[in-house]
Amino acid sequence: MVLGADASFLNPDKLLLLVVLVATCACIIASMVLARAGRVPKIRRIAGLEAVEEAVGRATEMGRPILFVPGIQDMDNPMTVAGITVLSRVAGTAAQYDATLDVPVSRSLVMQAARESVQAAALQAGQPDWFDPERVRYITDEQFGYAAYAAGAMARDKPAACFYMGCFFAESLILAENGNAVGAIQIAGTAETAQLPFFVASCDYTLIGEEFFAASAYLSGAPDQLGTLRGQDIAKALIALVLVGGVVMATVKVFTPKSDRAPTAEMAP
């Protein structure tokens, strides 16, 4: 129901966005329901996620720690939440192999969430004693203070595997280059488009944008979670159709003589 301008129930400027959001959510939920009913989609192999076990195994064999950096933003950032979901899978594998996992964090709330996540992963792996809360520790909120700590920790502890999963800014290259210098296998994931080239240049595997958000569903292997990924793809196909339609209409407009065009609001008297 849309009321008058004085007492508008819906924000009229955002109606189109609302329609897109509802359509996207409908695609995702419908695909999830279908997957639950047995129509599980086939997901392409994501090399960066397949390499998680390899990276943890390598660290175990070499007797060196694993470093997991969940970005420098708080829990209100979807990238941090996605990073924590990947952390829980990495922690589960590390607990199984009895590898050392270090998680320095730059926000107190993230520390709490990461501790819960790592502890639960250790319990699920049947290794409750493996969890050490001091391995998930708060460093500082300060961007470069945190980067300096992480770079120093890499130089001292020489981790065999480094994971950078979350929201990063200018510190991304400091982290990735230091990890590269100590010869660690590096897997990064972020949706910060400005930082993606740095991770691609310095890391062995990079989860680009949507791959990063798909990581949790991919690693869980749960049919309903995988279904949401197909929903994403359907929504993407619809958006691509709209884009192509827009391009065609704009092209037609360019090649249509002005006299043949229908009067627009600006042209009408």
Add this chain to the structure above:
Amino acid sequence: MSRSIALLICLLGGLTMLVSPFLPMATEWSNEVTDWFNILAAMAFVLGGGSLLKVQLMRLSARGPGWGYSAVTLLAFIVTLWVGLGKVGVVADPSAPTVAWSGKPDDEGSAFWWIYLYVMTPITSTLFAVLAFYVASAAFRAFRAKNLEATLLLGTAFVILLGRTFAGVVLTGWLPDWASGLRLENLAVTIMDVFNTAGNRAIIIGIALGVAATGIRLLIGLDRSYLGGDA
């Protein structure tokens, strides 16, 4: 039970933030949720500070390798906390000149302000400056012409680098006006505005859909790994 409450809070908070751009009446609710988040984050800082103190004190008492760094960290932490909370050197606010503590802790002239300006800022700037060398070393590895894609990347980077400097103007400024599109500075603009923007937008659309799908999975409790999974 505690997990159900956490999921319920996540659902209510998430839905409020989701509808607030579309429902003007929900704007206040989203502000309320944001305020609660900030309060929670401030309370959690005590836990973070506690963790920092505990870890550094343990290292200091163990006298293991690098215990000196822990001593420096503890000293810096305690001194900064003391000058900030104690408002050391704070100039009284003009509205209450007789009350010594009426100024803000980070006002000009305070000890906290001095530490920030003369210790924190130079250290941060130094670390940021080091980034230039990391960019150079990363670029050296990335721009090796190993295959066709890498060669294309190298060529594009070369055009952008020259086009963004005066060298581009000097090298191709002689081209006539009808071929001005081939001048390096114009080629760089075309690459950034057309090819780079197109690729960037494709990634951003994917990210937006990924955020939507992740949001749904979290809101309906399908993905609980951030709460410690189903354990």
